[in-house]
Amino acid sequence: MAHSGISVLLEGTNFTRLLGGLWVTVKIAAIALIVGIVLGIILGVLRTFKNRPLRLILRLYLEFFRIVPTVVLLFLFYYILPRQMNFNLPADQLATLVFALWVAAEMSDIVRGALISVPKHQRESGMAIGLNRYQLYRYVLIPQAISLEIPATINLATRVIKTTSLLMLISVMDVINIGQQIIEANNHSHPTGVFWVYGLIFLFYFLIDYPLSWWAKRLEKKRLERANG
Amino acid sequence: MADKVLEVEHLEKYYQKKHVLFDINLSIQQGEVVTLLGPSGSGKSTLIRCLNGLEEYQKGTIIFEGKKIVPTEKNWQQIRQKIGMVFQSYDLFPNLTVIDNILLGPIKVQKQDKSAARVEAKKLLKSVDLEDYADVYPRELSGGQKQRVAIVRALALHPDFMLFDEVTASLDPEMVRGILNIIKGLANMDNMTMIVVTHEMNFAQEIADRVVFLENGHILEQTPAKQFFSKPKTDRAQAFLDSMDF
Numbered sequence A: 001m002a003h004s005g006i007s008v009l010l011e012g013t014n015f016t017r018l019l020g021g022l023w024v025t026v027k028i029a030a031i032a033l034i035v036g037i038v039l040g041i042i043l044g045v046l047r048t049f050k051n052r053p054l055r056l057i058l059r060l061y062l063e064f065f066r067i068v069p070t071v072v073l074l075f076l077f078y079y080i081l082p083r084q085m086n087f088n089l090p091a092d093q094l095a096t097l098v099f100a101l102w103v104a105a106e107m108s109d110i111v112r113g114a115l116i117s118v119p120k121h122q123r124e125s126g127m128a129i130g131l132n133r134y135q136l137y138r139y140v141l142i143p144q145a146i147s148l149e150i151p152a153t154i155n156l157a158t159r160v161i162k163t164t165s166l167l168m169l170i171s172v173m174d175v176i177n178i179g180q181q182i183i184e185a186n187n188h189s190h191p192t193g194v195f196w197v198y199g200l201i202f203l204f205y206f207l208i209d210y211p212l213s214w215w216a217k218r219l220e221k222k223r224l225e226r227a228n229g
Numbered sequence B: 001m002a003d004k005v006l007e008v009e010h011l012e013k014y015y016q017k018k019h020v021l022f023d024i025n026l027s028i029q030q031g032e033v034v035t036l037l038g039p040s041g042s043g044k045s046t047l048i049r050c051l052n053g054l055e056e057y058q059k060g061t062i063i064f065e066g067k068k069i070v071p072t073e074k075n076w077q078q079i080r081q082k083i084g085m086v087f088q089s090y091d092l093f094p095n096l097t098v099i100d101n102i103l104l105g106p107i108k109v110q111k112q113d114k115s116a117a118r119v120e121a122k123k124l125l126k127s128v129d130l131e132d133y134a135d136v137y138p139r140e141l142s143g144g145q146k147q148r149v150a151i152v153r154a155l156a157l158h159p160d161f162m163l164f165d166e167v168t169a170s171l172d173p174e175m176v177r178g179i180l181n182i183i184k185g186l187a188n189m190d191n192m193t194m195i196v197v198t199h200e201m202n203f204a205q206e207i208a209d210r211v212v213f214l215e216n217g218h219i220l221e222q223t224p225a226k227q228f229f230s231k232p233k234t235d236r237a238q239a240f241l242d243s244m245d246f
């Protein structure tokens, strides 16, 4: 009966439904990453300014998103905020928001770390030719910081994509949730369906995340070679 | 003709609690070359960094081209286009090619016309024998070549006044002469007003009109160069010259 399990994937619209779920997952991850990275760059730049209260607030923001587990964040935004503050969003948009805020927090730290590791003399040479603060960041500091921060950013992306597996907990119709529904609906006809469904989901995640982490490793290796050469 | 380019009055500088410059008074005429000499740690770098706003000063006044500088960041951004500075450690921007390093100020800060600025940048590069290096990245240059680009980068803004802080100190000996000749050319041919900090006593003697001798944050003497190198006014300066094997 071993071959009957795999047919669960092909029955009816199961496969397209799984792909649809994957699309929801990818969309949430992608939008959250884009919004989060842009916001994170801005916050990271602000965290290198001298203004102490601003730095403290942004630091607290980072620590909050870093310390509180993502599951708790999702529950907090999904179950608690709507009731307390009358703040209602569909589950998938809410998930995108939570992930974007989380990415922004982590990204701000990556960007800040890269910016402060650009040598002080670079900043002064820029000032000496009359660059204003915006120009200094735009043409001198950020371009030099980017090569330092790309590998860490890609790693963050792989973490975000993996963590989307929590989305089913707030009933987003992501790939895992749909997989679970298919398994339950076909439990009698395909008792081994669970392996095939999760096997396919594993493959999906692997196909997305592996190239990313391979790319990050390669960039990091290149950067180190250049730094040491 | 004796226009004053820069005047410094009663300038005092602290790093936190540490007092590093004491009652600095200095005035520089159009076209004058001043070398700033003094032992290590006497405050030479700190002083010239104050003159283009890279360091804050706590007391005193700087008057540039007849106008008292109100030390806000915005004002300094304007003034720095008129006061070029070259550092010991060259510090070209590694993310930009040689020509883009040079053009950043003229195009982004001064909004000069792009193609005209490019033509001029090439001409400046040619004047320091680097016309073939416009499109390479700084990491492909030797120290001496980098420093020449750094000088060109400062000149591209058409400054009225230049500050040089030990620009040959981290170069191999065979590179030093080339850089010094460029500075000398600026002083003699272009009649550039400048303050030069250097440990090269022969060079200081060649180009200086006047020597300002600094020790422990005090200006001990300001003496015409000829006189300074033959018979300085203070024993401290004499001891300094002796210690420099000069």
Ligand SMILES: Nc1ncnc2c1ncn2[C@@H]1O[C@H](COP(=O)(O)OP(=O)(O)OP(=O)(O)O)[C@@H](O)[C@H]1O
Pocket (backbone or CB within 6 Å): B015, B018, B020, B038, B039, B040, B041, B042, B043, B044, B045, B046, B047
């Ligand atoms: N960023 C800083 N913070 C605190 N103290 C500083 C700082 N920079 C310089 N100093 C101190 O200020 C004094 C003057 O330093 P400065 O670098 O101006 O001397 P210098 O004459 O340029 O010396 P050198 O010939 O070694 O370059 C020194 O005592 C130095 O230790």
Ligand SMILES: [Mg+2]
Pocket (backbone or CB within 6 Å): B044, B045, B046, B165, B166
């Ligand atoms: Mg110095």
